[in-house]
Amino acid sequence: MEKKLVYTGKTKDVFALDNGNYLLKFKDDCTGKDGVFDPGENSVGLTIDGVGDVNLRMSIYFFEKVNAAGIKTHYVSADLVNTTMEVLPAKVFGKGLEVICRHKAVGSFYRRYSDYIEEGADLPAYVEMTFKNDAKGDPLVTKDGLVDLGVMTSKQYDDMKEMTQKITQIVADDLKEKGLILYDIKFEFGYDSEGNVMLIDEIASGNMRVYKDGQYIDPMTLSELFFA
Numbered sequence: 001m002e003k004k005l006v007y008t009g010k011t012k013d014v015f016a017l018d019n020g021n022y023l024l025k026f027k028d029d030c031t032g033k034d035g036v037f038d039p040g041e042n043s044v045g046l047t048i049d050g051v052g053d054v055n056l057r058m059s060i061y062f063f064e065k066v067n068a069a070g071i072k073t074h075y076v077s078a079d080l081v082n083t084t085m086e087v088l089p090a091k092v093f094g095k096g097l098e099v100i101c102r103h104k105a106v107g108s109f110y111r112r113y114s115d116y117i118e119e120g121a122d123l124p125a126y127v128e129m130t131f132k133n134d135a136k137g138d139p140l141v142t143k144d145g146l147v148d149l150g151v152m153t154s155k156q157y158d159d160m161k162e163m164t165q166k167i168t169q170i171v172a173d174d175l176k177e178k179g180l181i182l183y184d185i186k187f188e189f190g191y192d193s194e195g196n197v198m199l200i201d202e203i204a205s206g207n208m209r210v211y212k213d214g215q216y217i218d219p220m221t222l223s224e225l226f227f228a
Helices: 051-068 107-113 143-148 154-177 219-226
Strands: 003-008 012-017 022-026 029-033 044-047 075-079 084-087 097-104 122-131 181-191 197-200 208-212 215-217
Touching: 022 051, 051 075, 051 084, 051 154, 051 219, 097 154, 107 122, 122 154, 143 154, 154 181, 154 197, 208 219, 215 219
Parallel strands: none
Antiparallel strands: 003 012, 012 022, 022 084, 029 044, 075 084, 097 122, 097 181, 181 197, 181 208, 208 215
16 A cells, blocks of 8 residues: 655654555654653653554554444554554644543642642542643643634533543553553544544553552553563
């Protein structure tokens, strides 16, 4: 099948296929700073041999579970030999939106609301959304903001929130079976030609904060534990 490069990303390259779908090529480049991995960084800081492979493996595993649960995603198929994933076409919301689901009060959530909650306290699958904008520090945005700015409809927001909570529970339950506790996770969503919301991008260890026996597990170690 013919493929044409349409976008070079930090951790993935995107190709257009002649069947109308797209091909994501997972790379071993990671976001970070000064040679230290950090999923929150906005630039490539290091290359870890095999990270593209484990990110693809975990994404395949969870996309297949999410699809089986009847939740719409862009996932079609994958090729582990070439570290690629075929996906359905999808438009992003606005100029890009990140959706975070939190089971524990840590990170930026705790920094913002520490007057009202203890660090590490349980949260009821709390969902928040931020615009992808490095220069503005990925600003938080409310449902009213998203609707009033014309980024999405009220129904699309409600669908996305419900899907986020369901997918997070699928991931959390799976990790729990391995003795791992999910604190929070980051997703990206898009929509198809009819406006239906779907999960896009990846579901990989670099997008989640996971603890074992009270200790934070870095993404590469998490991938090793997950597939052990």
